[in-house]
Amino acid sequence: MGSPPPSTVSFSVTSNPQMAGPRTDNSAIEVIDLYKRYGDLAAVQGISLIVAPGETFGFLGPNGAGKSTTIKMLCTLVVPTSGTAHVAGYDVVTERNEVRRRIGLVFQDTTLDDYLTAEENLRFHADLYGVPRVAVKIRLQQVMEMVGLWDRRKSEVKTFSGGMKRRLEIGRGLLHAPRVLFLDEPTVGLDPQTRSHIWNYIHGLRKREDITIFLTTHYMDEAENCDRIAIIDNGQIVAVDTPEALKASIGKDRVEIQTDNNIDAIAALKDRFGLDATESEGAITFHVNGGEQFVPLLFSEFLIPIRSVRVARPTLDDVFMNYTGRTIRDAEASAGERMSTNPWMRARNRR
Amino acid sequence: MSTAAGTPATPAATTPAGQLSIPESRITGGRLRDDFRGMNVVWRRELIRFARNRVRIITALVQPVLFLFVLGTGLSPVLKGGPHGFDFKTFLFPGILGMTVLFTAMFSAISIVWDREFGFMREMLVAPVRRSALVVGKCAGGATVATLQGAIIIVLAGLVGVPYSPTLILTLLGEMALTAFGVTALGVLIAARMSQVESFQFVMQLLVLPMFFLSGAVFPLADLPQWLAVLTRLDPLSYAIAPMRTAVFEHIQVAPSLLKTLEPAITWDGWRVPLGLELGLIAAAGIGLLVAAVAQFSRPE
Ligand SMILES: Nc1ncnc2c1ncn2[C@@H]1O[C@H](COP(=O)(O)OP(=O)(O)O)[C@@H](O)[C@H]1O
Ligand SMILES: [Mg+2]
Numbered sequence: 001m002g003s004p005p006p007s008t009v010s011f012s013v014t015s016n017p018q019m020a021g022p023r024t025d026n027s028a029i030e031v032i033d034l035y036k037r038y039g040d041l042a043a044v045q046g047i048s049l050i051v052a053p054g055e056t057f058g059f060l061g062p063n064g065a066g067k068s069t070t071i072k073m074l075c076t077l078v079v080p081t082s083g084t085a086h087v088a089g090y091d092v093v094t095e096r097n098e099v100r101r102r103i104g105l106v107f108q109d110t111t112l113d114d115y116l117t118a119e120e121n122l123r124f125h126a127d128l129y130g131v132p133r134v135a136v137k138i139r140l141q142q143v144m145e146m147v148g149l150w151d152r153r154k155s156e157v158k159t160f161s162g163g164m165k166r167r168l169e170i171g172r173g174l175l176h177a178p179r180v181l182f183l184d185e186p187t188v189g190l191d192p193q194t195r196s197h198i199w200n201y202i203h204g205l206r207k208r209e210d211i212t213i214f215l216t217t218h219y220m221d222e223a224e225n226c227d228r229i230a231i232i233d234n235g236q237i238v239a240v241d242t243p244e245a246l247k248a249s250i251g252k253d254r255v256e257i258q259t260d261n262n263i264d265a266i267a268a269l270k271d272r273f274g275l276d277a278t279e280s281e282g283a284i285t286f287h288v289n290g291g292e293q294f295v296p297l298l299f300s301e302f303l304i305p306i307r308s309v310r311v312a313r314p315t316l317d318d319v320f321m322n323y324t325g326r327t328i329r330d331a332e333a334s335a336g337e338r339m340s341t342n343p344w345m346r347a348r349n350r351r
Numbered sequence: 352m353s354t355a356a357g358t359p360a361t362p363a364a365t366t367p368a369g370q371l372s373i374p375e376s377r378i379t380g381g382r383l384r385d386d387f388r389g390m391n392v393v394w395r396r397e398l399i400r401f402a403r404n405r406v407r408i409i410t411a412l413v414q415p416v417l418f419l420f421v422l423g424t425g426l427s428p429v430l431k432g433g434p435h436g437f438d439f440k441t442f443l444f445p446g447i448l449g450m451t452v453l454f455t456a457m458f459s460a461i462s463i464v465w466d467r468e469f470g471f472m473r474e475m476l477v478a479p480v481r482r483s484a485l486v487v488g489k490c491a492g493g494a495t496v497a498t499l500q501g502a503i504i505i506v507l508a509g510l511v512g513v514p515y516s517p518t519l520i521l522t523l524l525g526e527m528a529l530t531a532f533g534v535t536a537l538g539v540l541i542a543a544r545m546s547q548v549e550s551f552q553f554v555m556q557l558l559v560l561p562m563f564f565l566s567g568a569v570f571p572l573a574d575l576p577q578w579l580a581v582l583t584r585l586d587p588l589s590y591a592i593a594p595m596r597t598a599v600f601e602h603i604q605v606a607p608s609l610l611k612t613l614e615p616a617i618t619w620d621g622w623r624v625p626l627g628l629e630l631g632l633i634a635a636a637g638i639g640l641l642v643a644a645v646a647q648f649s650r651p652e
Contacts, residue, residue, distance in 0.1 A: 072652075075477055079651040100479040113396065113471040115403045121471075127392045128478035130385060156403075172474075 027086075028053045028180050028212035029074065034083035036069050036235075043069040045235035046083070051214060051228075053179075056206055058226030059216040060316065062331035066235040067216035068108055071184050074214070075105050088179045101129065104173030108184040110165045112172075114158035118149055121157060122172050129176035143171040146208070147201055163194035170201060174209065181205075183215035187222060199225055220316040220328065229316075231323055233331065238323040247314045250322045253291030256283050256310040257298075265304045272301060382481075389480030390488035396471070397459065397492025401499065408500065411455055415447045415504050419511060422569065437609055440511035445595035445615075446568030448501050448527060449588060453566075456497035456531040457559050460538020463489065464545050483645040486539055490641055493535030494528055501527040514602050522598045529630065530591035533637030536644050543647035562588045567596075573614040584619065587636050590629045593617045597626060 029051035036044040044066040051057045059067045072078040074087050076096045085092045088102035112121050119140065126136045144150040147167035157165065166186060173181055186202070187195040199222065206213065215226070223229045223243060230240040239246055259265040262279050269275045269286060277286035288294045291311035299306065320328045401408070423440035466472035475485055505523060508515060541554055565579075566588035575583065583589050596615035605613065617624045 077477055077652065097479045100477060105477050107473060109469055111469075111471055111474040113400070115400045116396070116471075120399070124392045124396060124471075125474070125478075127388050128475060128480055130388060130479070 026053070027051060028055065028088060029057070029214060030086045031070075031074070032084050034070070034073060034085055035081045036066075036073060036078065037081045043235055044073070044080075047232070047235075047237055049230055049237065049240060051212060053212050054210065056202075056213040056215070056225070056227045058223045058229040059214070059232055060218070060220070060223040060229050060320075061216075061232035062218055062328050065218075065232045065331075067218075067232060068184055069235075070232075071105070071182050071214070071216060075103060075182055076100055101176075102179045104176065104178035104181040106166075106169045106173045106181075106183045106186060108188065110169060112157045112165055112169060115156060117154050117156050118144070118160070118168050119153040121168065122175055125172050125175050131176050139175060139177070143174050146174075146204065147171040161194075163190055163197060166190065166194075166198055167201060170198070170205075174205070174211075177209075178211065180212045180214060183213065185216055185218070187217070187219065195219075195222070218328065218332065220320070223316055231316075231320060233320075233324045239319065243316060246319045247316065250314050250319055252287035252289050253294075253314065254285060254287055254312040255291045255294065256285050256312070258283050258307045260305050260307065265302075265306075268302065268304060273298075385479060386481050386484035389475070389478065389484040390491065393475065393485050393488030394492040394495070397489070397496055401496045408503070411451070411500055412503065414454070415451045416507075418450065418569070419443055419447045419504075419507065423511065437605065437613075438512045441513055441599070441603060442571070442596075442613055443569060444508065444511050444513050445523070445599050446566070446592055448504055448523060448595055449530065449566060449568050449592040450563055451501045451504050452497045452527050452531045452591075453534055453559065453563055453588060455500040456493045456534035457538045457554075459493035459496050460489070460535045461542050461545070461551055461554060463539060463542040464551065465548050467542075468548070482649045486645045486648050487641070489539055490532055490535045490644070493538065494531040497531035497534070498524060498528045501531070512603065513599055516602050519598055519602045523595055526591065526595050526598070526630070529633050529637065530588075533587070533591070533633055533640060536637050536640035540640055540644040540647055543644060562586055565589070566592050567617075568592050571613050572617060573612055584617065587633070589617055590624075590632045593624075594626055594629050 027050045029049070031047055031049045034044055034047045035042070047066075047070060049057075059070065061067055069078065073080050074085055074092060076092050076099050079093060087099045090098040090102070092099050113124075116124070122140055122144070123136065126140070131139065141150060144153055147170055149164060149168055149171065152160070152164070157168065160168065170181075170183070170186065173183075183202075187198050190198065202213065202215075202225070205211065217223055226243065228240065228242050229246065230237045231246070232238070239249075241249065257265070262282070262284055265284055266277045266279060269277045269284075273288075275286045275288060277284045279285075291313075295309055295311060298309075317327060320326075320331075324331065419440055423438075423443045427439040429439070463472060467476070472485075476482070502524060505520060508520075513519070541558075545551075545554070565583045565586040567583055568588070572580070572583050572589065572593075593616055600610075600613075600615050616626070617629065
C-alpha cells in the first residue's frame with residue numbers, strides 16, 4: 001500500500017513538530033515483546049509488531065487468542081506484564097493520557113448508554129475528550145452523517161438495532177479525530193448484510209480520514225479487507241503480511257477439472273506436466289502454481305475434452321491451517337471449551 | 352486522496368481544511384480542566400438516567416411507602432397507650448428518608464460494576480480523564496440522585512404529621528445529601544473491589560440490610576439491651592438518621608414522657624452525642640471512603 005498523504009483532511013489533529021512530540025514519528029503502533037499474564041494464564045505471549053500510519057491492520061485469530069487483551073494493552077486499559085508498546089508515538093504505560101487523546105476505541109461489547117440519545121452519547125464523549133465547543137457541532141454532524149445516523153440523533157439508543165449501535169460507536173470513536181482507531185471485532189454478532197454495511201463504513205473512513213485502523217476479527221473473509229494482517233493463536237503471532245502474500249506464501253492454487261475420461265486425464269497430467277492429481281466424486285483435483293495461467297495451457301495442450309474447470313486460490317483458512325495445524329473453526333471449538341470453564345469469560349459471553 | 356473527494360457532502364465539507372481541526376494545544380490542555388469535564392459528564396449522565404427512568408423512581412417509592420404507611424400504621428397502637436396521641440409514622444419518617452437515601456445511593460454506586468463491564472463506564476475509563484475525577488463525579492451523581500429520591504418522600508411529610516417548614520425541609524435535604532454522599536462513596540469502594548455482578552446480593556444482605564436495621568431508622572435507640580445498643584452505635588447510618596430525627600422533633604410537639612423513649616439523639620454510655628459531632632462523623636466517613644474509593648479505583652488492571 002502507498003504511504004498516506006500528509007494530513008490534508010479537515011479534523012485531523014494538527015501536530016506541531018516543535019513540540020515535545022512522539023518518540024517515534026514513523027510508526028502508528030510499535031509493539032515489542034508484549035506479554036500479559038492473568039494468574040497462571042498467559043493471554044498474550046511475546047507479541048511484536050509495527051503498524052505504519054494510514055495502514056489498516058487486522059488481527060486475525062480464534063476466540064481466546066488474546067486479541068482483546070492486546071487491544072486493551074495498546075489502549076492503556078490493561079498494563080502489560082512485560083514488553084513495551086508505543087501508540088501514536090507515546091508509551092502506553094508511562095504516557096497513558098497522551099495515548100488516550102490520540103486513539104479511538106470501539107469495544108467488542110457495546111458501551112453506549114441506552115438511556116441517552118445518540119447525540120447525547122456523542123456529546124458526552126466529546127466532553128470527555130475536550131473537543132472544543134465550536135468543533136463539536138460540526139464534527140458531530142460529520143461523523144453521524146458518515147455512519148448514516150444523523151436523522152436518528154434524537155432517538156434513545158435503546159431503540160437502535162445492533163448494527164446501528166455499532167455504527168454509532170464507530171462514529172463516536174472518530175469524534176475526537178484520533179490518529180489511530182481500534183476496532184475490537186467490529187462486526188461480531190451482526191448479520192451478514194449488516195456486516196458488509198459496517199465494512200462499507202470502514203472503507204469510506206479509510207478514504208476520508210487520515211487514520212490508522214487496528215482491528216481484530218475472527219472472520220477470515222473480513223481479514224481480507226485489511227492492508228496487512230497478523231495471525232494470532234494462543235497469544236502469539238504466527239504470521240504477519242498482506243493477505244495476498246500470506247496466501248501466496250503457502251503456494252499453489254487448487255484446480256478442479258471434469259473430463260470425459262478421468263483416468264486418461266490423470267495419466268496425461270502426470271506425463272505432460274508432472275502433476276499428481278487425484279479423483280474424487282467425478283472431478284480431478286491437483287495443485288499448481290499460478291492456476292489461472294495454467295488453465296489456458298491445459299486447454300491448448302490437452303487432447304481429452306474438458307467439461308469444466310475451477311481454480312481456487314488458497315484462502316486465509318488454508319493460511320491459518322498451514323501455520324497452526326488446525327482450522328480456525330476447530331480452534332474456536334477448543335477455545336469455547338476452555339472458556340466455558342472460566343467463570344470470568346462466561347459472564348462476559350452471556351449477553 | 353484529495354480533500355474534495357475525501358470529505359462527505361456536508362456543510363462541514365465546505366469549510367477549509369484545518370479550520371475545524373482540533374489544535375494540539377487544546378487537546379493537551381489543563382489537567383484540572385480535563386478532570387472537571389470528566390466529573391461533570393459522570394454527574395450529568397447520572398441525573399439524565401435518573402430522570403428518564405420513571406419506572407425506577409416509582410419502584411423505589413414502593414418500599415418507603417410500605418414502611419411508612421403499613422408498618423407505621425400497624426405499630427401506631429403500641430404508642431397510643433400514653434395520654435398524648437403520637438403518630439408513630441412521624442417518628443418513622445426521618446428513618447424512612449434515611450432508608451431511601453441508603454438504598455438509592457447504594458444502588459447507584461453498585462451499578463458501576465456492570466457499567467464498568469458492559470456499559471458506558473468502560474468508555475469513560477479509556478478517556479483522557481483521571482479515574483479520581485470519575486469517582487468524584489460518580490459520588491456527586493449518586494448523592495444528587497439519592498437526595499432527589501428522598502425529596503420525593505419529603506412531599507409525603509404532611510400525611511404523617513411532619514410540617515412543611517422551609518427550614519426543616521432545607522435541613523433534611525442537606526443532611527440527606529451528606530448521607531447520600533457517604534453511602535455512594537462506600538458503594539463505589541465496594542464496587543471497585545467487586546468483580547461479579549452476582550456479589551450485589553451479598554452486599555445487600557450482609558451490609559445494606561444490617562446497616563438499615565441497626566440504624567434506628569425504625570425503632571428508638573434509647574433503652575436497648577447492651578448488645579443491640581453497641582451494634583447500633585457502631586452503625587454509621589445511626590449518626591445520619593439521628594440528626595434528621597432531631598430536626599423533625601424540633602418542629603413538632605412531643606410530650607416529655609414520650610421524648611424519653613423516642614430520644615432522637617444518640618447517646619454514648621449516657622452522653623448525648625452533639626449534633627455537630629454526628630454530622631462531622633458522617634462527613635469524615637464520607638471523605639475517608641471517597642479517598643479509599645479513589646485509591647481502589649485507580650489501581651491499574
Ligand atoms: N481479565 C481477565 N482475567 C482473566 N483471564 C482473562 C481476562 N481477560 C482475558 N482473559 C483470558 O485471556 C485469554 C485471551 O482473551 P481475549 O484477549 O479476550 O481473547 P480474544 O479477544 O482473542 O477472543 C482468554 O483465555 C481469556 O479467558
Ligand atoms: Mg475478543
